[in-house]
Every structure is written in structure tokens, then in C-alpha cells.
Amino acid sequence: MKDDQIKSLMNDQDKFLKTEKSKSISQRIETLEKLKASIKSHEQDIVDALYKDFQKPEFEVLTTELYVAYKELNLFIKKIKKWSKPKSISSAWLNFPSSDKIYYVPWGKILVIAPWNYPFQLAITPVIGAIACGNTVVLKPSEHAPYTADILEKIISEVFEDSQAIVIQGAVETAQILLDQKWDYVFFTGSVPVGKIVSQQIAKHMTPHTLELGGKNPCIVDASANLDSAAKRICWGKFLNAGQTCIAPDYLLIHSDIREKFQQKLVETLKDFYGDSSKASSDYARLIHASHFERLDGFLNDQKVIYGGISNAETNFISPTLVDSPDFDSPLMKEEIFGPILPLYSFTNFKDLEVTINSFDKPLSLYVFSENSSFTNQVNESFDFGGGVINDTIVHFVNDKLPFGGVGASGVGNYHGRASFDTFTRQKPIVHRKNWLDIPLKYPPYKRLDSFKSFLNLFR
Numbered sequence: 088m089k090d091d092q093i094k095s096l097m098n099d100q101d102k103f104l105k106t107e108k109s110k111s112i113s114q115r116i117e118t119l120e121k122l123k124a125s126i127k128s129h130e131q132d133i134v135d136a137l138y139k140d141f142q143k144p145e146f147e148v149l150t151t152e153l154y155v156a157y158k159e160l161n162l163f164i165k166k167i168k169k170w171s172k173p174k175s176i177s178s179a180w181l182n183f184p185s186s187d188k189i190y191y192v193p194w195g196k197i198l199v200i201a202p203w204n205y206p207f208q209l210a211i212t213p214v215i216g217a218i219a220c221g222n223t224v225v226l227k228p229s230e231h232a233p234y235t236a237d238i239l240e241k242i243i244s245e246v247f248e249d250s251q252a253i254v255i256q257g258a259v260e261t262a263q264i265l266l267d268q269k270w271d272y273v274f275f276t277g278s279v280p281v282g283k284i285v286s287q288q289i290a291k292h293m294t295p296h297t298l299e300l301g302g303k304n305p306c307i308v309d310a311s312a313n314l315d316s317a318a319k320r321i322c323w324g325k326f327l328n329a330g331q332t333c334i335a336p337d338y339l340l341i342h343s344d345i346r347e348k349f350q351q352k353l354v355e356t357l358k359d360f361y362g363d364s365s366k367a368s369s370d371y372a373r374l375i376h377a378s379h380f381e382r383l384d385g386f387l388n389d390q391k392v393i394y395g396g397i398s399n400a401e402t403n404f405i406s407p408t409l410v411d412s413p414d415f416d417s418p419l420m421k422e423e424i425f426g427p428i429l430p431l432y433s434f435t436n437f438k439d440l441e442v443t444i445n446s447f448d449k450p451l452s453l454y455v456f457s458e459n460s461s462f463t464n465q466v467n468e469s470f471d472f473g474g475g476v477i478n479d480t481i482v483h484f485v486n487d488k489l490p491f492g493g494v495g496a497s498g499v500g501n502y503h504g505r506a507s508f509d510t511f512t513r514q515k516p517i518v519h520r521k522n523w524l525d526i527p528l529k530y531p532p533y534k535r536l537d538s539f540k541s542f543l544n545l546f547r
């Protein structure tokens with residue numbers, strides 16, 4: 088869509104996005120069922136699109152894109168009626184007699200801006216929550232996963248009327264034009280620098296928002312850890328999607344007593360996973376585009392590569408790579424890596440962990456591998472991070488009963504399951520006063536000061 092077309096569309100928003108707050112719960116459930124059926128009928132198209140976008144293996148599409156979307160759909164289909172019921176709340180004494188309730192109301196028009204790294208799931212999951220809660224949605228998928236953006240547009244246009252949900256494709260300028268409009272809520276997933284731009288842009292309308300961002304996620308391996316299991320779970324969480332995962336471990340902190348042994352286990356695990364040539368493995372994705380390849384390839388300059396480090400610009404390929412203790416001032420450690428390069432550091436005491444982890448912004452995730460619960464408790468209590476896992480990586484994402492989001496620079500707000508319901512609705516409190524009694528105490532002229540003083544004593 089051309090920018091002038093978007094502008095004219097925006098000037099006439101009512102045509103395509105008049106708020107449909109009146110859609111009943113049963114209509115919303117019907118729409119979610121239709122969406123589920125449409126995704127199901129396009130499963131192969133989604134698999135093909137993700138392969139064309141960055142050679143994402145089919146298994147990873149099924150587990151990290153489709154499974155997550157179906158789970159969210161099923162949960163909302165099952166729960167939306169119950170969650171949407173107004174909640175009776177006990178009344179305040181001063182209002183007696185009254186009946187008080189919280190109503191859960193949709194925000195209205197929601198803009199969803201999505202990234203390229205899980206281009207289907209990270210676009211459709213917020214759309215599911217927003218629609219289930221009675222909002223209307225404009226979705227802007229990432230321009231860097233164009234095949235997936237096309238299939239998203241196809242599905243959304245098949246299922247929804249334009250007045251309910253629409254996909255607008257485009258790059259940065261399109262996103263800027265969309266952000267310039269007045270929205271009732273903005274849900275953004277992407278990088279920290281762009282998150283800051285989005286936050287500034289929507290501040291002029293004081294738009295409520297969620298920012299799902301990134302950061303440098305530490306992963307600690309204590310001397311007491313089960314090393315075989317830790318090596319497997321770290322390599323899986325890091326090199327899935329070729330490391331292009333917001334919650335992937337960014338760097339490892341390994342206790343010095345087990346450093347050599349554990350490093351060896353990581354190498355063996357990578358060979359088990361991808362064979363001697365990860366390039367030939369059909370289970371290993373590519374980087375999304377040339378500039379992302381160049382950025383990551385550049386990170387390897389002057390680094391001590393322990394394993395991997397093989398790259399190919401023509402196919403945007405970098406093999407799973409382990410790097411020994413890069414300088415904290417090197418480009419590799421200055422920003423979120425977001426690719427298949429894993430720096431390994433050693434630590435000897437808790438102070439080492441504090442110095443390293445606290446030298447970065449609060450991360451989106453933190454992982455700790457240890458059999459020592461006082462150590463894991465100390466880690467949990469000492470650091471602030473969006474969410475975490477003990478003895479595994481990234482798996483907190485798939486439990487829809489857990490809110491997912493960052494803290495500080497890694498994000499604002501959260502979603503998934505019930506947390507998505509809370510994000511995509513607003514709590515509207517209503518006090519319904521009754522007329523059969525009206526205690527005169529509060530009205531001027533104030534003659535009952537003593538009575539109120541005795542009443543206040545109940546709270547003193």
C-alpha cells in the first residue's frame with residue numbers, strides 16, 4: 088500500500104475501522120473459530136512462507152509459530168465468556184447502600200506492530216487477544232518477512248470484515264504514518280531503540296501501550312548444574328530460529344570449576360544437533376536478511392572463536408558459534424546479539440555475576456542452571472528481569488498462564504492468556520448507589536463532626 092493511500096485511509100478511518108465494541112461475546116467466539124479454521128486451512132502456506140523468508144525448519148514453524156497461536160485461540164474461545172463477566176466488588180462503607188462492579192471493556196482501535204523473527208506468531212497472538220476482547224485491529228507485520236506478511240494479510244482478510252481487522256503492509260514510513268494516528272491502544276513488539284521511538288511518538292496522544300522489547304539475557308551455569316541437560320537445553324534455546332529469538336540466552340556465565348568440561352559438552356551437543364556441517368542441516372534456519380548477516384558477521388571480527396564461526400554471505404548463513412570471553416566494549420557485547428553467536432564467560436563468585444549482569448539494562452529473561460536452591464533463590468532475589476527459567480531456557484514463553492513481558496528497557500506491560508485479556512481490556516468501575524437510604528452525615532452544613540470522629544476511630 089502506498090503512503091498516500093494509507094494517509095487517505097487514515098483520514099477516513101470510520102470506513103474501515105469503526106469501533107465494534109458492540110460485538111457480542113458469542114460473535115467474537117464465532118470469529119475466533121473462523122480464524123482458527125482459516126489458519127488450519129493455510130498451515131502449509133504458513134510453513135512455505137517461513138521457509139521462503141529465512142529457511143525456518145518446518146518443525147520449528149509447527150512448535151514456535153502454529154502451536155502457540157492455536158493454544159491462544161483455544162484458550163480465548165474457552166475462557167472469554169467467563170473472563171468478560173462483570174465482577175461484583177464489595178462496597179465502600181461511605182457509599183452505603185450501593186452495589187459496585189468492575190466491567191471489562193475493550194479499548195477500541197488497536198494498532199499492532201510486529202517484528203520479523205517469529206513473524207506469524209508474534210503478529211497473530213496479540214490480534215487474537217485484541218479481537219477476543221472486542222477491539223478492532225490494524226496489524227502492521229514486518230517488512231523483512233514479506234511472505235509471512237502476505238499470508239497474514241490473506242488470513243485476516245478472509246476472516247474479518249475491514250471494519251474489524253485489517254493488515255497494512257509496509258516498512259518504517261508506513262509504521263510512522265500509522266503511529267501518527269490517534270489509537271486507543273498500541274501494541275508494539277520489536278527492538279529497544281525502535282520501542283523508544285514508538286513510545287515518544289504515541290506520547291502526544293497519551294496512548295496506552297505495551298512494548299515487547301529485547302535485551303541481553305544472561306544464562307548462568309553453576310558448578311552444581313546437571314551439565315548434560317544444561318548443554319542440551321542451552322543449545323536448543325540459543326540456536327533455535329538461528330538465535331533470532333528475543334528470549335534466547337545472549338551470553339553464558341559458567342562457574343570456573345566446570346568451565347572446560349561444560350564448554351566441551353556444548354561443542355558435542357552442537358555436533359549432535361546439526362552434524363559436522365550445520366549448513367547442510369535442514370534443522371537450522373538462516374538469518375533474515377543481508378544487513379543482519381553483515382552485522383553479526385562483523386561481530387566476529389577479532390573474537391576468539393571456540394567453535395563455529397563459519398559464514399556465507401550469499402545465503403545469510405552463520406553457523407552456531409561459541410566465542411571466548413569477548414571484551415565488554417566489543418560490538419558483540421554492546422548490543423543484543425540476536426543471532427547464533429554465544430559468548431562464554433567464567434565466574435568464580437556471586438560478585439562476578441553482579442558486576443557483569445548489572446552492567447547491562449534489565450533483561451527480558453534470565454536463566455540459571457543449578458541444583459542448589461539457595462543459589463537459584465539468591466539469583467532470583469538479586470536481579471530484576473522480565474521472566475526466567477531455572478534449569479532450562481525460553482520455555483516460560485509457552486505457558487499461557489504466565490504473563491510474558493519485560494521490565495525497564497526490555498519492555499512495558501505483558502500478555503499471553505489471561506494477561507492478554509488484562510492488556511486488551513480496560514477495567515471500568517461503576518458504583519450503583521441506592522435511594523432507599525441516604526445518610527445525612529456527609530452533607531453540609533456539617534453538624535456531625537463528633538459522629539464522624541467516632542466513625543474515623545474505626546480506621547485509626
Ligand code: NAD
Nearest residue numbers: 201202203228229258259262263277278281299300301333
Ligand atoms: P524492529 O524494532 O526493527 O522492527 C519492529 C517493527 O517496527 C517492524 O514492523 C518495523 O517495520 C517497525 N519499525 C522499524 N523501525 C521503525 C521506526 N523507526 N518507527 C516505527 N516503526 C518502526 O525489530 P525487529 O528487527 O523486527 O525485531 C527484532 C527485535 O525485536 C529484537 O530486539 C528482539 O529482541 C525484539 N523482539 C522482542 C520480542 C518480545 O516479545 N519481547 C519478541 C520478538 C522480538
